[in-house]
Amino acid sequence: MSARGVDTSTNLGGIALRNPVLAASGTFGYGSEFAPFIDLREIGGFVAKSLTLEPRFGNPPPRIAEVASGMLNAISLENVGVRAFVEEKLPLIPEGVTVIASAFGTEMGEYAEVARRLSESPRVAGLEINASCPHVKSGGIEFGQSPEVLAELVRSVREATKLPLLVKLSPNVTSIADMARVCEAEGADGVSLINAVQAMDVDIETRRPLLKNVLGGFSGPAIRPIALRMVWQVSQAVSIPICGIGGILDAEDAVKFLLCGASAVQVGTANYLNPKATVEVAAGIAAYAERCGLARVSELIGALELPGS
Numbered sequence: 001m002s003a004r005g006v007d008t009s010t011n012l013g014g015i016a017l018r019n020p021v022l023a024a025s026g027t028f029g030y031g032s033e034f035a036p037f038i039d040l041r042e043i044g045g046f047v048a049k050s051l052t053l054e055p056r057f058g059n060p061p062p063r064i065a066e067v068a069s070g071m072l073n074a075i076s077l078e079n080v081g082v083r084a085f086v087e088e089k090l091p092l093i094p095e096g097v098t099v100i101a102s103a104f105g106t107e108m109g110e111y112a113e114v115a116r117r118l119s120e121s122p123r124v125a126g127l128e129i130n131a132s133c134p135h136v137k138s139g140g141i142e143f144g145q146s147p148e149v150l151a152e153l154v155r156s157v158r159e160a161t162k163l164p165l166l167v168k169l170s171p172n173v174t175s176i177a178d179m180a181r182v183c184e185a186e187g188a189d190g191v192s193l194i195n196a197v198q199a200m201d202v203d204i205e206t207r208r209p210l211l212k213n214v215l216g217g218f219s220g221p222a223i224r225p226i227a228l229r230m231v232w233q234v235s236q237a238v239s240i241p242i243c244g245i246g247g248i249l250d251a252e253d254a255v256k257f258l259l260c261g262a263s264a265v266q267v268g269t270a271n272y273l274n275p276k277a278t279v280e281v282a283a284g285i286a287a288y289a290e291r292c293g294l295a296r297v298s299e300l301i302g303a304l305e306l307p308g309s
C-alpha cells in the first residue's frame with residue numbers, strides 16, 4: 001500500500017512484492033551497498049549480482065565505458081561465489097527485504113548446483129537464472145541463444161529448486177518469444193527481460209575498442225524501446241509473469257513496461273546515475289496510479305490500448 005492509499009503489491013511468479021520495482025542484477029551489488037542511500041524496505045526487492053559456485057574475478061579493465069544514452073560493460077563473471085553470498089552477504093540484509101538470487105555458470109550442472117545451494121537459505125525468496133552466459137560446451141554461445149540448450153538448462157534448474165524460478169532472457173536472439181515459450185514449457189514461474197544487448201564501440205584516436213574484451217553488453221535508456229518491444233511480444237506468447245528490464249530511468253519508463261504486460265520491473269544502469277532511482281520509480285508508479293484513479297497498481301499490467309481498440 002502506498003502513502004496515497006493505492007495498493008502497490010504485485011506477484012512475480014509466486015514472489016509476493018510490496019511494489020513492482022526491483023533492482024537489477026549486477027547494478028546493485030549484494031544489496032547492502034545501497035543501504036546508506038535508500039530504505040531497502042521501500043522497494044519491491046532486489047536481484048543480487050549473479051553467482052557462480054566458486055568466487056570469480058571478471059574481465060580485466062577497461063571493462064565499462066560510457067556511450068551515447070547508455071553504457072557498455074564486460075564485467076563478466078566477477079562475484080563472491082554462492083557460499084560467501086549466503087554466509088556473509090545475506091545476513092547484512094534487513095528482515096523484510098525481498099532478495100532474489102541470480103545463478104549462472106559455464107556448465108549446465110553449475111547452474112543447478114548454485115540453485116540448490118541458494119534454495120537452502122530461507123532468506124532467498126526466488127531465483128533468477130542468467131541465461132546470457134557463454135556455454136563452454138556449445139562453443140561459447142549464450143545458454144539463452146539456443147532453444148534446445150535453454151530448455152535443458154531450465155529443466156535442470158527446475159529439478160534442483162522449489163523456489164519461484166525466473167529465467168532472465170538474452171535479447172541477442174531472433175525470436176525472444178520462442179525462448180520465453182521454452183521457459184514456460186520447462187516449468188519456469190516467470191521470465192525477466194532483457195539482459196544487456198551485445199555491442200561494441202571504438203576510440204578512433206587509439207583505434208582500439210573501448211572495452212578490452214572488445215564486445216560488451218549495452219544497457220541504459222537507448223535499449224528501452226527494444227526491451228519494450230520484447231516484453232510486449234513475450235506477453236503475447238506466454239501466460240507466465242514477466243519482469244520488464246531495460247533502460248528504466250523513471251516512473252514513466254516503468255509504467256510503459258507494466259502497460260506492455262510486465263508484472264514487475266527492474267532498474268539497472270539508472271542505479272549508477274542515481275542510487276535512489278529504485279525508490280523514486282516505486283513512488284512515481286504509485287502517484288501515476290493514483291492520478292489515474294486506480295485502486296491497485298496491478299490494474300496497469302497489460303493495459304495497453306492498441307490502435308483501433
Ligand SMILES: Cc1cc2nc3c(=O)[nH]c(=O)nc-3n(C[C@H](O)[C@H](O)[C@H](O)COP(=O)(O)O)c2cc1C
Binds near residue numbers: 024026049219248269
Ligand atoms: C555493470 C553491469 C553488470 C551487470 N551484471 C549482471 C549480472 O551479473 N547478471 C545479470 O543477470 N545481469 C547483469 N547485468 C544486466 C542488468 O541486470 C540489466 O539486465 C541490463 O543492464 C538492462 O537494464 P538497464 O538498461 O536498466 O541497465 C549487468 C548490467 C550492468 C550495467
